[in-house]
Amino acid sequence: MGGPAPERPDRPGRDRVRPGAQPRVRRRAGGAGPVPPRRARTGLGFAAPQYTALAENLASNGYLVAGVTPTYSANLTVLNGQTRSATEAGNPKSFDSADLHAGQAQADGDRLVGVWAADDRFAAAQLAALDTAGRFAGHVDAAKTVYLGHSFGGAAALEACRTDPRCAGAADLDGTQYGAVVHSGLGKPMLLIAGGNSCVTGTCRPQSADDKSSLATARALLSAGTGPAWCYQLDGAEHFDFSDYGAYYFAAPLRSQLALGPIDGDTALTVTGAYLTAFADHVTRGGPETLLDDPRSPYPGIEVQRTGH
Template sequence: GRVVRRTDEGVIPENAGADDIDKDAARIGKVWSDDDIFVMDQLQRLNENAASRFHNTLDLGHIGLFGHSFGGATAARVCKTDPRCKAGADLDGTLFSYQAEDTLTVPFMFMASEDCGSDCETMRQTFAASDSDAYFLMLRGARHFNFSDLPLRLSPLARLLFRVPGIIGSIRPQRGLTITNTYLLAFFDEYLKGDDTGLLNGTSPAFPEVEFKSHLAR
């Protein structure tokens, strides 16, 4: 290992205002988005290269992107700007103000934690203004990290302690991930494979924890 000196440029100041945070988010967001675009570029190159073992084997006409937290915001950004993204999903990722300028033109699903408050405002605005099919699902009893595997790796006592600051919610860890995975699969099956499971038609009695809203362009 090695020691790396931390500089002020590498952190957000403690007294940072909303404008400073937005600027940092825009800077970091571009790096993450460029990474996604780089991956798609490389896959396209492999697919087109006659010497590649993957030549003409990759289906790049049905690419979907999703992510949690900043990864979800990145998925939204890339799907707004790169036509190779055909559908996307954001798992409780706050969209910063710079992202409100572009309209979604591909199917997109937002999944949010309960009582996300102002953090969800830009997500709601983007959902309502979408030019394509869009979904906004709120998972009751969930907090930000219920959309990850963190709660599964915590002991019962640790889960209780993590609930105090609102990092994870009251929903059972496996239940939260089951709901998340089921809706993600149904969404991408419908918009990338053309398989309609019926789950996105409205509120499901199988998942009463989900507050379901849709904005259909068709």
């Protein structure tokens, strides 16, 4: 999960994150029966550890969580003691354009989301293999994998779910969508959560060409999908509030340069975590849709835009 903003990558106020939802494997404390894998992916430029708060929340609710850092898309990755920086192929300059769905930016997004989705499916397969031996043997239900991601990672989560028969559902946190899934739709359950200035749920008041493109893309995705979809907006949140950046302390001058909204960062992560857990519980265990379908959320700041079908 995680990374810079859905509207514009790596820019103050509207940073963007790229594909990377990682499946998480779910396991009940005490080992009572197999649990579904869950995979969480970071956003463009970000690394998996920057989503620790959401990952820990899922783990505390009985999930085995695996995070994926996209090498060559992340600003910095360390592999076997060697550092790897982002490359043009992994973090295209076209994502600096004013409209992320125009020209080369659209082409690069469609290409890269396929790479991230393939990485996600590979990670999910590695999680499934844990069921055969070791401490998780007999406790991994690979037939119920959930892909979760922030920003571009959210786009990758949706595309990975579309192409993985084991996928039980996918969640996209504030990420504008790319890839074939936009036009083919998703036949599995889908959760979309947007920041207060975002159009990625298909509901907003667009103020720029980029907003209009993101709005049209989200509406195409929702229109083509055959699975149930839940869409929410978290008022006061901006792009980085869906990552650990929301919980970090930043001096005022620095904070003003980041995509952080007026919402309390801990509150944003708590609310996001509650909806992610409710979604995962529903699609993997048949849990109640009480929170998901409540038209009047118990959490202040949540605008319920769409529930179920």
